[in-house]
Amino acid sequence: MHGLFKWSSKWWPGVIPLVIFWGIAAWTSTATVEGDLAARSNAALKDTVLDKRRISVDGRDVTFAANAFSEDGRLSAVASVDAVPGVRLVNDETRLVPEAKPFVWSAERDVVRVTLGGNAPLPSSKSKLVEAAKAGLGGVEVADQMALARGAPQRFDTVALLLLDQIGKLKDGKITLTDTKIALAGMARELGGREAIAAALKNLPEGYSVAANDIKAPPYVFQAYKDPVAVTLTLTGYVPDNNVHAALVAAAGRKFFSEKVVDNLKASVGAPSGFAAAVVPALGALSRLSTGTLVVSDREVKLSGDALYDAAAGQIRDGLGKDFPQGWQYKAEVTVKPAAAPVDPTVCQQLFSEILSKGKIRFESGKADIVPDSAGLLDRLIETAMRCPNATIEVAGHTDGDGEEATNRTLSERRAQAVVDYLVRAGLPASRFAPIGYGSTQPVAGNDSEDGKAQNRRIEFVVK
Amino acid sequence: MMALATFFWGWLLAALLLGFGMGWIAVVHRAQGVSRMWMRWLALLAIALLAASFSRIVPGRFGYWLDLFLVMFALYLVGCAIGSWLRDRVVSRSRPAN
Numbered sequence: 011m012h013g014l015f016k017w018s019s020k021w022w023p024g025v026i027p028l029v030i031f032w033g034i035a036a037w038t039s040t041a042t043v044e045g046d047l048a049a050r051s052n053a054a055l056k057d058t059v060l061d062k063r064r065i066s067v068d069g070r071d072v073t074f075a076a077n078a079f080s081e082d083g084r085l086s087a088v089a090s091v092d093a094v095p096g097v098r099l100v101n102d103e104t105r106l107v108p109e110a111k112p113f114v115w116s117a118e119r120d121v122v123r124v125t126l127g128g129n130a131p132l133p134s135s136k137s138k139l140v141e142a143a144k145a146g147l148g149g150v151e152v153a154d155q156m157a158l159a160r161g162a163p164q165r166f167d168t169v170a171l172l173l174l175d176q177i178g179k180l181k182d183g184k185i186t187l188t189d190t191k192i193a194l195a196g197m198a199r200e201l202g203g204r205e206a207i208a209a210a211l212k213n214l215p216e217g218y219s220v221a222a223n224d225i226k227a228p229p230y231v232f233q234a235y236k237d238p239v240a241v242t243l244t245l246t247g248y249v250p251d252n253n254v255h256a257a258l259v260a261a262a263g264r265k266f267f268s269e270k271v272v273d274n275l276k277a278s279v280g281a282p283s284g285f286a287a288a289v290v291p292a293l294g295a296l297s298r299l300s301t302g303t304l305v306v307s308d309r310e311v312k313l314s315g316d317a318l319y320d321a322a323a324g325q326i327r328d329g330l331g332k333d334f335p336q337g338w339q340y341k342a343e344v345t346v347k348p349a350a351a352p353v354d355p356t357v358c359q360q361l362f363s364e365i366l367s368k369g370k371i372r373f374e375s376g377k378a379d380i381v382p383d384s385a386g387l388l389d390r391l392i393e394t395a396m397r398c399p400n401a402t403i404e405v406a407g408h409t410d411g412d413g414e415e416a417t418n419r420t421l422s423e424r425r426a427q428a429v430v431d432y433l434v435r436a437g438l439p440a441s442r443f444a445p446i447g448y449g450s451t452q453p454v455a456g457n458d459s460e461d462g463k464a465q466n467r468r469i470e471f472v473v474k
Numbered sequence: 475m476m477a478l479a480t481f482f483w484g485w486l487l488a489a490l491l492l493g494f495g496m497g498w499i500a501v502v503h504r505a506q507g508v509s510r511m512w513m514r515w516l517a518l519l520a521i522a523l524l525a526a527s528f529s530r531i532v533p534g535r536f537g538y539w540l541d542l543f544l545v546m547f548a549l550y551l552v553g554c555a556i557g558s559w560l561r562d563r564v565v566s567r568s569r570p571a572n
Contacts, residue, residue, distance in 0.1 A: 019507030024496030035485035069538030095477035
Protein backbone atom coordinates (compact mmCIF):
# COMPACT_ATOMS: atom_id res chain seq x y z
CA MET A 11 0.00 0.00 0.00
CA HIS A 12 2.86 2.21 0.83
CA GLY A 13 4.30 1.42 -2.64
CA LEU A 14 1.11 2.43 -4.30
CA PHE A 15 1.22 5.79 -2.55
CA LYS A 16 4.85 6.21 -3.53
CA TRP A 17 4.20 5.34 -7.18
CA SER A 18 1.12 7.52 -7.35
CA SER A 19 3.27 10.61 -6.98
CA LYS A 20 4.66 9.72 -10.39
CA TRP A 21 1.34 9.14 -12.12
CA TRP A 22 0.76 12.80 -12.92
CA PRO A 23 2.34 12.95 -16.41
CA GLY A 24 -0.45 10.78 -17.79
CA VAL A 25 -2.98 13.35 -16.72
CA ILE A 26 -1.93 15.55 -19.61
CA PRO A 27 -2.99 13.09 -22.36
CA LEU A 28 -5.96 12.17 -20.15
CA VAL A 29 -7.15 15.75 -20.30
CA ILE A 30 -6.70 15.71 -24.06
CA PHE A 31 -8.73 12.48 -24.29
CA TRP A 32 -11.36 14.01 -22.09
CA GLY A 33 -11.57 17.05 -24.31
CA ILE A 34 -12.05 14.90 -27.39
CA ALA A 35 -14.56 12.64 -25.64
CA ALA A 36 -16.55 15.66 -24.47
CA TRP A 37 -16.39 17.20 -27.94
CA THR A 38 -17.60 14.11 -29.75
CA SER A 39 -20.15 12.64 -27.35
CA THR A 40 -22.10 15.63 -26.04
CA ALA A 41 -24.47 16.04 -28.98
CA THR A 42 -25.16 12.30 -29.26
CA VAL A 43 -25.74 11.98 -25.53
CA GLU A 44 -28.15 14.89 -25.61
CA GLY A 45 -29.97 13.44 -28.64
CA ASP A 46 -30.27 10.05 -26.99
CA LEU A 47 -31.62 11.49 -23.75
CA ALA A 48 -34.17 13.60 -25.62
CA ALA A 49 -35.36 10.59 -27.60
CA ARG A 50 -35.68 8.39 -24.54
CA SER A 51 -37.41 11.13 -22.52
CA ASN A 52 -39.94 11.56 -25.30
CA ALA A 53 -40.41 7.80 -25.47
CA ALA A 54 -41.02 7.68 -21.72
CA LEU A 55 -43.84 10.23 -22.17
CA LYS A 56 -45.38 8.45 -25.13
CA ASP A 57 -48.50 7.34 -23.27
CA THR A 58 -48.87 10.43 -21.13
CA VAL A 59 -51.51 12.97 -22.24
CA LEU A 60 -49.91 16.39 -22.29
CA ASP A 61 -50.33 19.57 -24.24
CA LYS A 62 -47.51 21.72 -25.66
CA ARG A 63 -44.83 19.24 -24.61
CA ARG A 64 -41.31 20.50 -25.07
CA ILE A 65 -38.14 18.68 -24.09
CA SER A 66 -34.70 20.15 -24.41
CA VAL A 67 -31.52 18.53 -23.15
CA ASP A 68 -28.42 20.36 -22.04
CA GLY A 69 -25.68 17.87 -21.19
CA ARG A 70 -27.57 15.38 -19.05
CA ASP A 71 -30.09 17.91 -17.76
CA VAL A 72 -33.56 17.75 -19.24
CA THR A 73 -35.74 20.85 -19.37
CA PHE A 74 -39.27 19.58 -19.52
CA ALA A 75 -42.13 21.96 -20.27
CA ALA A 76 -45.70 20.82 -20.81
CA ASN A 77 -49.28 21.50 -19.88
CA ALA A 78 -50.82 18.64 -17.95
CA PHE A 79 -54.50 17.94 -17.52
CA SER A 80 -54.32 16.92 -13.86
CA GLU A 81 -51.89 17.29 -10.98
CA ASP A 82 -51.39 13.53 -10.83
CA GLY A 83 -50.67 13.42 -14.54
CA ARG A 84 -48.21 16.25 -14.20
CA LEU A 85 -46.30 14.60 -11.35
CA SER A 86 -46.19 11.23 -13.05
CA ALA A 87 -44.92 12.81 -16.27
CA VAL A 88 -42.08 14.52 -14.41
CA ALA A 89 -41.29 11.26 -12.60
CA SER A 90 -41.21 9.38 -15.93
CA VAL A 91 -38.64 11.77 -17.35
CA ASP A 92 -36.64 11.69 -14.12
CA ALA A 93 -36.55 7.90 -14.31
CA VAL A 94 -34.97 7.84 -17.76
CA PRO A 95 -31.47 6.28 -17.27
CA GLY A 96 -28.73 8.85 -17.77
CA VAL A 97 -30.83 11.88 -16.90
CA ARG A 98 -29.10 13.85 -14.17
CA LEU A 99 -31.60 16.60 -13.45
CA VAL A 100 -35.09 17.52 -14.61
CA ASN A 101 -35.86 21.20 -14.85
CA ASP A 102 -39.55 21.00 -14.26
CA GLU A 103 -41.38 23.68 -16.21
CA THR A 104 -44.65 21.81 -16.40
CA ARG A 105 -47.92 23.49 -15.60
CA LEU A 106 -51.51 22.52 -15.38
CA VAL A 107 -53.71 23.38 -18.34
CA PRO A 108 -55.68 26.49 -17.33
CA GLU A 109 -59.13 25.88 -15.97
CA ALA A 110 -61.95 27.47 -17.96
CA LYS A 111 -64.78 28.92 -15.92
CA PRO A 112 -67.30 28.80 -17.41
CA PHE A 113 -66.29 26.03 -19.76
CA VAL A 114 -67.43 27.17 -23.19
CA TRP A 115 -67.44 25.17 -26.41
CA SER A 116 -68.96 26.28 -29.67
CA ALA A 117 -69.55 25.17 -33.22
CA GLU A 118 -70.35 27.79 -35.80
CA ARG A 119 -71.46 27.21 -39.34
CA ASP A 120 -71.35 29.70 -42.15
CA VAL A 121 -71.56 29.32 -45.89
CA VAL A 122 -68.19 27.68 -46.43
CA ARG A 123 -67.03 26.20 -43.17
CA VAL A 124 -67.71 24.94 -39.71
CA THR A 125 -65.57 26.52 -37.01
CA LEU A 126 -65.10 24.66 -33.77
CA GLY A 127 -64.15 27.07 -31.02
CA GLY A 128 -63.96 27.46 -27.28
CA ASN A 129 -62.45 24.76 -25.13
CA ALA A 130 -61.99 21.03 -25.28
CA PRO A 131 -60.95 19.03 -22.23
CA LEU A 132 -58.38 16.71 -23.82
CA PRO A 133 -56.46 16.47 -27.08
CA SER A 134 -58.27 13.19 -27.77
CA SER A 135 -61.71 14.78 -27.51
CA LYS A 136 -60.51 17.68 -29.61
CA SER A 137 -59.42 15.39 -32.42
CA LYS A 138 -62.52 13.25 -32.00
CA LEU A 139 -64.72 16.31 -32.50
CA VAL A 140 -62.78 17.48 -35.54
CA GLU A 141 -63.00 14.00 -37.06
CA ALA A 142 -66.71 13.75 -36.31
CA ALA A 143 -67.29 17.16 -37.88
CA LYS A 144 -65.41 16.17 -41.01
CA ALA A 145 -67.20 12.86 -41.27
CA GLY A 146 -70.65 14.18 -40.44
CA LEU A 147 -70.61 17.27 -42.61
CA GLY A 148 -69.19 15.64 -45.71
CA GLY A 149 -66.97 17.99 -47.64
CA VAL A 150 -67.46 21.11 -45.56
CA GLU A 151 -64.23 22.70 -44.39
CA VAL A 152 -63.71 22.28 -40.65
CA ALA A 153 -61.65 24.93 -38.86
CA ASP A 154 -60.36 23.89 -35.46
CA GLN A 155 -59.92 26.82 -33.11
CA MET A 156 -60.45 24.88 -29.91
CA ALA A 157 -58.12 25.49 -27.00
CA LEU A 158 -57.52 22.96 -24.28
CA ALA A 159 -58.79 23.67 -20.81
CA ARG A 160 -59.75 21.88 -17.63
CA GLY A 161 -63.15 22.13 -16.05
CA ALA A 162 -65.31 20.43 -18.69
CA PRO A 163 -68.66 19.17 -17.46
CA GLN A 164 -69.28 15.43 -17.21
CA ARG A 165 -70.00 13.63 -20.50
CA PHE A 166 -68.77 16.61 -22.49
CA ASP A 167 -67.77 14.48 -25.46
CA THR A 168 -71.19 12.87 -25.81
CA VAL A 169 -72.94 16.23 -25.70
CA ALA A 170 -70.51 17.92 -28.07
CA LEU A 171 -70.91 15.09 -30.58
CA LEU A 172 -74.69 15.34 -30.33
CA LEU A 173 -74.50 19.10 -30.90
CA LEU A 174 -72.15 18.61 -33.86
CA ASP A 175 -74.80 16.38 -35.34
CA GLN A 176 -77.23 19.28 -35.09
CA ILE A 177 -74.88 21.74 -36.77
CA GLY A 178 -75.26 19.56 -39.87
CA LYS A 179 -78.94 20.43 -39.92
CA LEU A 180 -78.23 24.16 -39.99
CA LYS A 181 -77.65 26.31 -43.04
CA ASP A 182 -75.86 28.78 -40.84
CA GLY A 183 -75.76 29.39 -37.14
CA LYS A 184 -73.99 28.74 -33.92
CA ILE A 185 -74.35 26.25 -31.11
CA THR A 186 -72.71 27.18 -27.84
CA LEU A 187 -72.26 24.96 -24.82
CA THR A 188 -71.58 26.97 -21.66
CA ASP A 189 -70.97 24.51 -18.81
CA THR A 190 -74.19 22.52 -19.05
CA LYS A 191 -76.31 25.13 -20.81
CA ILE A 192 -76.83 25.00 -24.53
CA ALA A 193 -77.68 27.95 -26.74
CA LEU A 194 -78.61 27.56 -30.38
CA ALA A 195 -79.10 30.20 -33.03
CA GLY A 196 -79.30 30.23 -36.78
CA MET A 197 -81.30 29.02 -39.71
CA ALA A 198 -82.28 25.41 -40.34
CA ARG A 199 -81.15 23.93 -43.63
CA GLU A 200 -84.50 22.43 -44.48
CA LEU A 201 -88.10 22.70 -43.46
CA GLY A 202 -88.51 20.48 -40.45
CA GLY A 203 -84.86 20.94 -39.46
CA ARG A 204 -85.81 23.06 -36.50
CA GLU A 205 -88.19 20.39 -35.25
CA ALA A 206 -85.58 17.66 -35.84
CA ILE A 207 -83.04 19.59 -33.77
CA ALA A 208 -85.54 20.14 -30.97
CA ALA A 209 -86.29 16.40 -30.98
CA ALA A 210 -82.58 15.47 -30.91
CA LEU A 211 -81.97 17.78 -27.96
CA LYS A 212 -84.39 15.71 -25.92
CA ASN A 213 -81.65 13.03 -25.85
CA LEU A 214 -79.24 15.23 -23.91
CA PRO A 215 -77.68 13.50 -20.92
CA GLU A 216 -79.02 14.36 -17.51
CA GLY A 217 -77.91 17.70 -16.14
CA TYR A 218 -77.71 19.42 -19.49
CA SER A 219 -80.35 21.88 -20.58
CA VAL A 220 -81.20 24.14 -23.48
CA ALA A 221 -80.95 27.75 -22.35
CA ALA A 222 -81.95 29.30 -25.66
CA ASN A 223 -83.12 27.81 -28.92
CA ASP A 224 -83.33 30.53 -31.55
CA ILE A 225 -83.16 28.27 -34.56
CA LYS A 226 -85.28 29.65 -37.35
CA ALA A 227 -86.90 27.57 -40.01
CA PRO A 228 -86.57 28.55 -43.66
CA PRO A 229 -89.73 30.22 -44.94
CA TYR A 230 -92.61 27.86 -45.58
CA VAL A 231 -93.36 28.66 -49.18
CA PHE A 232 -96.40 27.80 -51.25
CA GLN A 233 -96.79 29.17 -54.76
CA ALA A 234 -99.50 29.09 -57.36
CA TYR A 235 -99.15 30.45 -60.86
CA LYS A 236 -102.01 30.93 -63.22
CA ASP A 237 -100.80 30.81 -66.78
CA PRO A 238 -103.42 32.03 -69.28
CA VAL A 239 -101.44 30.88 -72.30
CA ALA A 240 -100.89 27.28 -71.26
CA VAL A 241 -104.23 27.38 -69.40
CA THR A 242 -102.67 25.82 -66.36
CA LEU A 243 -102.50 26.43 -62.66
CA THR A 244 -99.13 25.33 -61.32
CA LEU A 245 -98.88 24.61 -57.61
CA THR A 246 -95.40 24.40 -56.09
CA GLY A 247 -93.90 24.44 -52.60
CA TYR A 248 -95.04 22.81 -49.42
CA VAL A 249 -98.22 21.63 -47.79
CA PRO A 250 -98.49 20.38 -44.22
CA ASP A 251 -99.80 16.89 -44.98
CA ASN A 252 -101.58 14.72 -47.52
CA ASN A 253 -105.06 15.71 -46.34
CA VAL A 254 -104.40 19.41 -46.84
CA HIS A 255 -102.70 18.54 -50.11
CA ALA A 256 -105.80 16.76 -51.39
CA ALA A 257 -108.08 19.53 -50.10
CA LEU A 258 -106.05 22.24 -51.82
CA VAL A 259 -105.92 20.42 -55.12
CA ALA A 260 -109.67 19.79 -54.93
CA ALA A 261 -110.33 23.46 -54.12
CA ALA A 262 -108.12 24.50 -57.02
CA GLY A 263 -110.08 22.19 -59.31
CA ARG A 264 -113.37 23.82 -58.27
CA LYS A 265 -112.13 27.41 -58.47
CA PHE A 266 -110.15 27.17 -61.69
CA PHE A 267 -112.86 25.86 -63.96
CA SER A 268 -110.90 25.84 -67.21
CA GLU A 269 -107.29 25.49 -66.10
CA LYS A 270 -105.45 22.24 -65.76
CA VAL A 271 -103.95 21.92 -62.27
CA VAL A 272 -100.25 21.01 -62.32
CA ASP A 273 -99.49 19.69 -58.86
CA ASN A 274 -95.86 19.94 -57.76
CA LEU A 275 -96.57 20.20 -54.05
CA LYS A 276 -94.54 18.40 -51.40
CA ALA A 277 -95.65 17.59 -47.89
CA SER A 278 -93.48 18.99 -45.12
CA VAL A 279 -93.76 19.84 -41.47
CA GLY A 280 -93.31 23.38 -40.24
CA ALA A 281 -96.41 24.98 -41.76
CA PRO A 282 -97.72 28.08 -40.03
CA SER A 283 -100.99 27.55 -38.21
CA GLY A 284 -104.10 28.24 -40.28
CA PHE A 285 -102.26 27.38 -43.49
CA ALA A 286 -105.18 25.79 -45.30
CA ALA A 287 -107.65 28.40 -44.04
CA ALA A 288 -105.52 31.14 -45.62
CA VAL A 289 -104.44 29.41 -48.80
CA VAL A 290 -107.91 28.30 -49.95
CA PRO A 291 -109.39 31.85 -50.10
CA ALA A 292 -106.11 33.11 -51.59
CA LEU A 293 -106.49 30.54 -54.37
CA GLY A 294 -110.02 31.86 -54.84
CA ALA A 295 -108.64 35.37 -55.32
CA LEU A 296 -106.06 34.06 -57.79
CA SER A 297 -108.82 32.33 -59.75
CA ARG A 298 -110.38 35.74 -60.40
CA LEU A 299 -107.23 37.04 -62.11
CA SER A 300 -106.57 36.75 -65.79
CA THR A 301 -102.94 35.96 -65.03
CA GLY A 302 -101.34 35.98 -61.66
CA THR A 303 -99.06 34.57 -59.03
CA LEU A 304 -99.80 33.70 -55.46
CA VAL A 305 -96.85 33.40 -53.09
CA VAL A 306 -97.43 32.30 -49.52
CA SER A 307 -94.27 32.64 -47.47
CA ASP A 308 -94.78 31.74 -43.82
CA ARG A 309 -97.69 33.95 -42.81
CA GLU A 310 -97.40 36.41 -45.65
CA VAL A 311 -99.63 36.09 -48.67
CA LYS A 312 -98.65 37.98 -51.80
CA LEU A 313 -100.95 38.09 -54.75
CA SER A 314 -100.00 39.80 -57.96
CA GLY A 315 -101.59 39.83 -61.36
CA ASP A 316 -104.27 41.32 -63.55
CA ALA A 317 -107.93 41.44 -62.63
CA LEU A 318 -110.47 41.25 -65.43
CA TYR A 319 -112.22 44.54 -64.61
CA ASP A 320 -112.02 47.46 -62.17
CA ALA A 321 -114.55 46.36 -59.59
CA ALA A 322 -112.97 42.89 -59.40
CA ALA A 323 -109.56 44.43 -58.73
CA GLY A 324 -111.03 46.45 -55.86
CA GLN A 325 -112.82 43.45 -54.40
CA ILE A 326 -109.69 41.32 -54.57
CA ARG A 327 -107.52 44.01 -52.98
CA ASP A 328 -109.88 44.71 -50.13
CA GLY A 329 -111.78 41.52 -49.63
CA LEU A 330 -109.21 38.78 -49.18
CA GLY A 331 -107.45 39.82 -45.98
CA LYS A 332 -110.74 39.57 -44.07
CA ASP A 333 -110.98 35.82 -44.58
CA PHE A 334 -107.52 35.14 -43.15
CA PRO A 335 -106.76 33.64 -39.77
CA GLN A 336 -105.22 35.94 -37.20
CA GLY A 337 -101.57 36.86 -37.70
CA TRP A 338 -101.61 36.47 -41.45
CA GLN A 339 -100.67 39.32 -43.71
CA TYR A 340 -101.96 40.01 -47.15
CA LYS A 341 -100.32 42.04 -49.88
CA ALA A 342 -102.04 42.49 -53.21
CA GLU A 343 -100.48 43.98 -56.29
CA VAL A 344 -103.46 43.70 -58.52
CA THR A 345 -103.75 45.72 -61.68
CA VAL A 346 -106.54 45.64 -64.22
CA LYS A 347 -106.13 43.92 -67.53
CA PRO A 348 -106.71 46.27 -70.49
CA ALA A 349 -110.28 45.95 -71.64
CA ALA A 350 -110.76 43.53 -74.53
CA ALA A 351 -112.07 44.85 -77.81
CA PRO A 352 -115.90 45.09 -78.06
CA VAL A 353 -117.59 42.35 -80.07
CA ASP A 354 -121.05 42.05 -81.53
CA PRO A 355 -123.78 40.17 -79.68
CA THR A 356 -123.38 36.95 -81.71
CA VAL A 357 -119.76 36.61 -80.68
CA CYS A 358 -120.76 37.46 -77.12
CA GLN A 359 -123.23 34.60 -77.14
CA GLN A 360 -120.52 32.25 -78.39
CA LEU A 361 -118.18 33.38 -75.65
CA PHE A 362 -120.85 32.90 -72.95
CA SER A 363 -121.59 29.41 -74.21
CA GLU A 364 -117.96 28.56 -74.34
CA ILE A 365 -117.32 29.74 -70.78
CA LEU A 366 -120.39 28.00 -69.41
CA SER A 367 -119.51 24.78 -71.17
CA LYS A 368 -116.27 24.68 -69.19
CA GLY A 369 -117.73 25.52 -65.81
CA LYS A 370 -121.03 26.12 -64.07
CA ILE A 371 -122.17 28.76 -61.68
CA ARG A 372 -122.75 26.86 -58.47
CA PHE A 373 -125.09 27.50 -55.61
CA GLU A 374 -125.50 26.27 -52.08
CA SER A 375 -127.66 23.17 -52.17
CA GLY A 376 -131.38 24.12 -52.38
CA LYS A 377 -130.57 27.84 -52.03
CA ALA A 378 -129.93 30.80 -54.27
CA ASP A 379 -126.56 31.67 -52.70
CA ILE A 380 -123.69 31.57 -55.18
CA VAL A 381 -120.74 29.64 -53.74
CA PRO A 382 -117.46 31.56 -53.57
CA ASP A 383 -115.79 28.95 -55.82
CA SER A 384 -117.72 30.40 -58.78
CA ALA A 385 -116.18 33.87 -58.48
CA GLY A 386 -113.60 33.20 -61.19
CA LEU A 387 -116.22 31.97 -63.61
CA LEU A 388 -118.53 34.92 -62.92
CA ASP A 389 -115.66 37.36 -63.51
CA ARG A 390 -115.12 35.83 -66.93
CA LEU A 391 -118.85 36.17 -67.70
CA ILE A 392 -118.84 39.78 -66.52
CA GLU A 393 -115.80 40.58 -68.64
CA THR A 394 -117.56 39.09 -71.65
CA ALA A 395 -120.77 41.01 -70.92
CA MET A 396 -118.73 44.19 -70.88
CA ARG A 397 -117.51 43.49 -74.40
CA CYS A 398 -121.00 43.70 -75.85
CA PRO A 399 -122.46 46.73 -74.03
CA ASN A 400 -125.50 47.01 -76.28
CA ALA A 401 -126.72 43.46 -75.98
CA THR A 402 -129.56 42.51 -73.68
CA ILE A 403 -128.97 39.22 -71.93
CA GLU A 404 -131.43 36.77 -70.57
CA VAL A 405 -130.06 35.02 -67.50
CA ALA A 406 -131.92 31.75 -67.44
CA GLY A 407 -132.08 29.51 -64.38
CA HIS A 408 -132.81 25.78 -64.73
CA THR A 409 -133.21 23.01 -62.18
CA ASP A 410 -133.33 19.24 -62.33
CA GLY A 411 -136.57 17.30 -62.24
CA ASP A 412 -136.56 16.54 -58.50
CA GLY A 413 -139.22 18.12 -56.34
CA GLU A 414 -142.28 20.25 -57.01
CA GLU A 415 -142.26 22.15 -60.28
CA ALA A 416 -143.43 25.37 -58.58
CA THR A 417 -140.63 25.17 -56.07
CA ASN A 418 -138.14 24.46 -58.84
CA ARG A 419 -139.35 27.42 -60.83
CA THR A 420 -139.08 29.74 -57.82
CA LEU A 421 -135.59 28.42 -57.02
CA SER A 422 -134.45 28.84 -60.62
CA GLU A 423 -135.83 32.38 -60.66
CA ARG A 424 -134.11 33.27 -57.41
CA ARG A 425 -130.85 31.80 -58.67
CA ALA A 426 -131.09 33.75 -61.95
CA GLN A 427 -131.80 36.88 -59.92
CA ALA A 428 -128.80 36.18 -57.67
CA VAL A 429 -126.58 36.03 -60.74
CA VAL A 430 -128.03 39.26 -62.11
CA ASP A 431 -127.48 40.92 -58.73
CA TYR A 432 -123.88 39.77 -58.84
CA LEU A 433 -123.44 41.25 -62.33
CA VAL A 434 -125.00 44.52 -61.24
CA ARG A 435 -122.70 44.72 -58.22
CA ALA A 436 -119.82 44.36 -60.65
CA GLY A 437 -120.93 47.58 -62.35
CA LEU A 438 -123.12 46.36 -65.18
CA PRO A 439 -126.47 48.11 -65.70
CA ALA A 440 -129.42 46.08 -64.41
CA SER A 441 -131.45 47.02 -67.46
CA ARG A 442 -129.31 44.80 -69.67
CA PHE A 443 -130.29 41.62 -67.86
CA ALA A 444 -133.50 39.72 -67.65
CA PRO A 445 -133.58 36.99 -65.00
CA ILE A 446 -135.91 34.13 -65.86
CA GLY A 447 -136.55 30.89 -63.98
CA TYR A 448 -137.53 27.92 -66.14
CA GLY A 449 -137.59 25.35 -63.35
CA SER A 450 -137.15 21.89 -64.78
CA THR A 451 -139.09 22.54 -67.98
CA GLN A 452 -136.06 22.70 -70.29
CA PRO A 453 -133.84 19.77 -69.40
CA VAL A 454 -130.70 19.20 -71.48
CA ALA A 455 -130.28 15.65 -70.19
CA GLY A 456 -132.39 12.92 -68.66
CA ASN A 457 -133.36 13.35 -65.01
CA ASP A 458 -132.97 9.66 -64.34
CA SER A 459 -129.26 9.80 -63.45
CA GLU A 460 -127.22 11.94 -61.07
CA ASP A 461 -125.05 13.00 -63.97
CA GLY A 462 -128.04 14.07 -66.03
CA LYS A 463 -129.55 15.98 -63.10
CA ALA A 464 -126.28 17.79 -62.56
CA GLN A 465 -126.28 18.88 -66.21
CA ASN A 466 -129.83 20.15 -65.90
CA ARG A 467 -129.01 22.34 -62.86
CA ARG A 468 -127.58 25.32 -64.69
CA ILE A 469 -127.60 29.02 -65.48
CA GLU A 470 -127.54 30.03 -69.11
CA PHE A 471 -126.74 33.38 -70.67
CA VAL A 472 -128.81 34.04 -73.76
CA VAL A 473 -128.09 37.15 -75.80
CA LYS A 474 -131.31 38.68 -77.20
CA MET B 475 -23.95 8.06 -16.38
CA MET B 476 -23.23 4.37 -16.99
CA ALA B 477 -26.31 4.14 -19.16
CA LEU B 478 -24.60 6.59 -21.52
CA ALA B 479 -21.29 4.70 -21.60
CA THR B 480 -22.14 3.29 -25.04
CA PHE B 481 -21.39 6.72 -26.47
CA PHE B 482 -17.91 7.10 -24.99
CA TRP B 483 -16.77 3.68 -23.81
CA GLY B 484 -13.80 3.90 -26.15
CA TRP B 485 -12.52 6.93 -24.31
CA LEU B 486 -13.03 5.25 -20.96
CA LEU B 487 -11.02 2.31 -22.18
CA ALA B 488 -8.38 4.69 -23.46
CA ALA B 489 -8.21 6.35 -20.02
CA LEU B 490 -7.88 2.94 -18.37
CA LEU B 491 -5.09 1.86 -20.73
CA LEU B 492 -3.39 5.22 -20.38
CA GLY B 493 -3.51 4.79 -16.61
CA PHE B 494 -2.23 1.23 -16.95
CA GLY B 495 0.70 2.44 -19.07
CA MET B 496 1.46 5.31 -16.75
CA GLY B 497 1.28 3.02 -13.71
CA TRP B 498 3.54 0.52 -15.45
CA ILE B 499 6.13 3.20 -16.10
CA ALA B 500 5.77 4.97 -12.74
CA VAL B 501 7.35 2.04 -10.79
CA VAL B 502 10.72 2.38 -12.49
CA HIS B 503 10.45 6.03 -13.45
CA ARG B 504 13.16 8.22 -11.98
CA ALA B 505 11.39 11.50 -12.39
CA GLN B 506 10.57 13.75 -9.50
CA GLY B 507 7.29 12.80 -7.85
CA VAL B 508 4.66 15.24 -6.75
CA SER B 509 5.37 16.52 -3.29
CA ARG B 510 3.28 15.41 -0.36
CA MET B 511 1.97 18.92 -0.03
CA TRP B 512 0.83 18.98 -3.67
CA MET B 513 -0.72 15.58 -3.29
CA ARG B 514 -2.88 16.91 -0.51
CA TRP B 515 -4.00 19.84 -2.54
CA LEU B 516 -4.72 17.67 -5.52
CA ALA B 517 -6.68 15.24 -3.37
CA LEU B 518 -8.62 18.15 -1.98
CA LEU B 519 -9.35 19.37 -5.49
CA ALA B 520 -10.50 15.89 -6.49
CA ILE B 521 -12.80 15.71 -3.47
CA ALA B 522 -14.16 19.16 -4.29
CA LEU B 523 -14.85 18.11 -7.87
CA LEU B 524 -16.52 14.90 -6.66
CA ALA B 525 -18.62 16.89 -4.25
CA ALA B 526 -19.60 19.27 -7.04
CA SER B 527 -20.53 16.32 -9.21
CA PHE B 528 -22.61 14.52 -6.62
CA SER B 529 -24.34 17.68 -5.46
CA ARG B 530 -25.15 18.43 -9.12
CA ILE B 531 -24.42 22.11 -8.72
CA VAL B 532 -22.66 22.43 -12.04
CA PRO B 533 -25.39 22.93 -14.62
CA GLY B 534 -25.95 21.66 -18.14
CA ARG B 535 -23.11 20.61 -20.36
CA PHE B 536 -20.46 21.63 -17.83
CA GLY B 537 -21.98 19.21 -15.39
CA TYR B 538 -21.84 16.46 -17.98
CA TRP B 539 -18.25 17.27 -18.84
CA LEU B 540 -17.31 17.27 -15.13
CA ASP B 541 -18.91 13.84 -14.66
CA LEU B 542 -17.16 12.58 -17.75
CA PHE B 543 -13.82 13.85 -16.52
CA LEU B 544 -14.27 12.30 -13.10
CA VAL B 545 -15.20 8.94 -14.57
CA MET B 546 -12.22 9.02 -16.94
CA PHE B 547 -9.96 10.16 -14.14
CA ALA B 548 -11.19 7.41 -11.84
CA LEU B 549 -10.54 4.81 -14.53
CA TYR B 550 -7.14 6.38 -15.14
CA LEU B 551 -6.31 5.99 -11.45
CA VAL B 552 -7.56 2.41 -11.46
CA GLY B 553 -5.41 1.76 -14.55
CA CYS B 554 -2.43 3.38 -12.84
CA ALA B 555 -2.92 1.29 -9.71
CA ILE B 556 -3.20 -1.95 -11.69
CA GLY B 557 -0.24 -1.02 -13.88
CA SER B 558 1.99 -0.12 -10.94
CA TRP B 559 0.98 -3.16 -8.96
CA LEU B 560 1.64 -5.52 -11.84
CA ARG B 561 4.95 -3.86 -12.70
CA ASP B 562 5.94 -4.09 -9.08
CA ARG B 563 5.13 -7.82 -9.11
CA VAL B 564 7.17 -8.26 -12.24
CA VAL B 565 10.09 -6.26 -10.86
CA SER B 566 10.10 -8.00 -7.47
CA ARG B 567 9.85 -11.46 -9.10
CA SER B 568 12.76 -10.78 -11.42
CA ARG B 569 14.96 -9.29 -8.68
CA PRO B 570 15.97 -12.63 -6.98
CA ALA B 571 16.91 -14.01 -10.39
CA ASN B 572 19.44 -11.26 -10.74
